[in-house]
Amino acid sequence: MSRDVATSVVTASVLLWLASGACTGDIGSMSDQGGPSGTNKPGSVPTTGMTPPGPGTPPGTGTPPGPGALPVPKCDTPVDVSLGLMLRLTRAEYNNTVRDLLGDNSGPAQAFADDAKVGVFPANAIVGPGERELDDYRVVAEALADRAVANLAPLLPCTAAEIGTDGCAGKFIQAFGRRAFRRPLDAEDVRAYTALYATGKTSVDFGFGIGLVVRAMLQSSNFLYRVEVGEPVPARAGLLRLTAYEFATRMSYALWRSMPDDELLNAAAAGGLDTAAGVDTQVRRMLTSAAGLARARVALGDFVDGWMGLGELPDVQKDAKFRTFAAMVGDMRRESQVFFQELILNEDARIVTALTAPFTFATPRLATLYGADASGVATQFTRRTLLPEQRSGLLTHASLMSLLSHESSTSPVHRGLWVRTSVLCQPPPPPPPDVANSLPMIDPNLPIRQRLALHRSDPSCAGCHAMLEPLGFAFEAYDPIGAYRTMEGRNPINATTELTGTDVDGPVTGARTLADRLGRSAQVQDCMARQWLRFTQSRIEGNADRCTIAAVGSGLAASGGNLKEALIALVTSESFRYRRTEEVSR
Numbered sequence: 001m002s003r004d005v006a007t008s009v010v011t012a013s014v015l016l017w018l019a020s021g022a023c024t025g026d027i028g029s030m031s032d033q034g035g036p037s038g039t040n041k042p043g044s045v046p047t048t049g050m051t052p053p054g055p056g057t058p059p060g061t062g063t064p065p066g067p068g069a070l071p072v073p074k075c076d077t078p079v080d081v082s083l084g085l086m087l088r089l090t091r092a093e094y095n096n097t098v099r100d101l102l103g104d105n106s107g108p109a110q111a112f113a114d115d116a117k118v119g120v121f122p123a124n125a126i127v128g129p130g131e132r133e134l135d136d137y138r139v140v141a142e143a144l145a146d147r148a149v150a151n152l153a154p155l156l157p158c159t160a161a162e163i164g165t166d167g168c169a170g171k172f173i174q175a176f177g178r179r180a181f182r183r184p185l186d187a188e189d190v191r192a193y194t195a196l197y198a199t200g201k202t203s204v205d206f207g208f209g210i211g212l213v214v215r216a217m218l219q220s221s222n223f224l225y226r227v228e229v230g231e232p233v234p235a236r237a238g239l240l241r242l243t244a245y246e247f248a249t250r251m252s253y254a255l256w257r258s259m260p261d262d263e264l265l266n267a268a269a270a271g272g273l274d275t276a277a278g279v280d281t282q283v284r285r286m287l288t289s290a291a292g293l294a295r296a297r298v299a300l301g302d303f304v305d306g307w308m309g310l311g312e313l314p315d316v317q318k319d320a321k322f323r324t325f326a327a328m329v330g331d332m333r334r335e336s337q338v339f340f341q342e343l344i345l346n347e348d349a350r351i352v353t354a355l356t357a358p359f360t361f362a363t364p365r366l367a368t369l370y371g372a373d374a375s376g377v378a379t380q381f382t383r384r385t386l387l388p389e390q391r392s393g394l395l396t397h398a399s400l401m402s403l404l405s406h407e408s409s410t411s412p413v414h415r416g417l418w419v420r421t422s423v424l425c426q427p428p429p430p431p432p433p434d435v436a437n438s439l440p441m442i443d444p445n446l447p448i449r450q451r452l453a454l455h456r457s458d459p460s461c462a463g464c465h466a467m468l469e470p471l472g473f474a475f476e477a478y479d480p481i482g483a484y485r486t487m488e489g490r491n492p493i494n495a496t497t498e499l500t501g502t503d504v505d506g507p508v509t510g511a512r513t514l515a516d517r518l519g520r521s522a523q524v525q526d527c528m529a530r531q532w533l534r535f536t537q538s539r540i541e542g543n544a545d546r547c548t549i550a551a552v553g554s555g556l557a558a559s560g561g562n563l564k565e566a567l568i569a570l571v572t573s574e575s576f577r578y579r580r581t582e583e584v585s586r
Helices: 003-020 089-104 131-149 165-181 188-205 207-220 244-255 262-269 276-288 288-310 308-314 325-345 349-354 364-370 398-403 410-422 449-458 460-472 510-519 522-537 543-558 563-571
Strands: 240-241 359-361 383-387 494-499 506-509 578-582
Touching: 003 563, 089 288, 131 207, 165 207, 165 262, 165 522, 188 207, 188 543, 207 510, 207 578, 240 364, 244 276, 244 288, 244 522, 244 563, 262 276, 276 288, 276 522, 276 563, 288 308, 288 325, 288 398, 288 410, 288 522, 308 325, 325 359, 325 364, 325 398, 325 506, 325 563, 349 510, 349 522, 364 383, 398 522, 410 460, 410 510, 410 522, 460 494, 506 510, 522 543, 522 563, 543 563
Parallel strands: none
Antiparallel strands: 240 578, 359 383, 494 506
């Protein structure tokens, strides 16, 4: 029988197996979790499905809390957690997983539909996939399996010459299945995949049978979903404790955006994740070992991409007068990723450094934009010293300044909105449905402050714009592609403003003094704890997460604002090991 005919014969068997593995579990209400938001237009900042109000803000409002200490939640239960969601692999997670499972770096998930979002981070928190997506998974799985079988030896844990083809296939099914499903196969799994292998071997040969197993596993819900069934917690209705393998999977996708490695799976099997000390040991290994660092870099790049909205940067358009932008836009995005990766893994990892660092990692052409040393290889991201009076960490990266600008002018509104929502977690309420979203035609030679004053004269706009524009004015020394400037047309730059509605209120002159204030803010520390939770658990936090966030925020303060230690504290927290199947009121 030919391979093509054999493939047709077994297709029904594969589909039947997929149907038997249909995903089960409790899927939370998306409206309760902030909802998946669609992709935003280039250069925009999400204003819906984004973030809950800041600490101390009444639910359902966007009014920022006043200055002073953050409220301390009452933590009167041993552990609590908000409603959990069943998660299908995102495109990045799929690509990373097949890289680590098969050694395949082709990035095949780029052919899939766009991911949904929870807040600003990709998260397929829906039952799905649809019919088209299932077909995409099938096509990609077949291509991956074909490439794997073409070079089968690295994939096998044995050789047919040693123990025979069937014996080797049995070992492969157990070993590969454990890695693909992030847990050992049960007896039913083994029987089904062994039968599938036998069909392929009988139809064609040993390699074809192995290929069918790979195809089927890559289309199984056990591979496509991060399955979390959990175990009931005595006397805690609706609360489930993840099994050791489920916990290992949650850890690996939080820190690596990929599957667990063998060492983590072995730790789960041996009870190494049953104690706080064992979990801490594994988390630190995952962030410090050579192999772990490589994977962690990818995940940290994904975090900063979502947090700063950099995925939209390639679609941003600029006026023809900014002719260097198109050539540099890729460098801009990568600069922010590399800076954050190095900050967390090799620098001091402090929030204040992230916001105020007088250095970056840039290519020569991007260094030229910054007025820094532009020596070196054109494609190399080298650590470069910047003028501290001109640059202040991530806040003044060309990527962010370009993204939060219009084609030919800056946008204090967008820049202020990003700081409020992403750094302070204080999103404004939605604008009125009939609000005008563009300024009237006025003299373009007027400073932007005067042009924006028209918005503040409208009572329906004044409240929100008073929250946003003063923050945005601090960045007026950066033009629409992030170059430093001292003039706006014929007018001197005025970057003086006032920070309000925070615990570090006061006068501000430029981005550096704004960053200095934000770097000392307990509200910023609280917000970063929230951002880590959203990223690592792919959901918006709820009331039941208050104690976890408060504990991580306290740890941030005690460590001098160390973001790496905050990430470790979150992943090693008690609540990280649990999921809830029903909402609770606190």
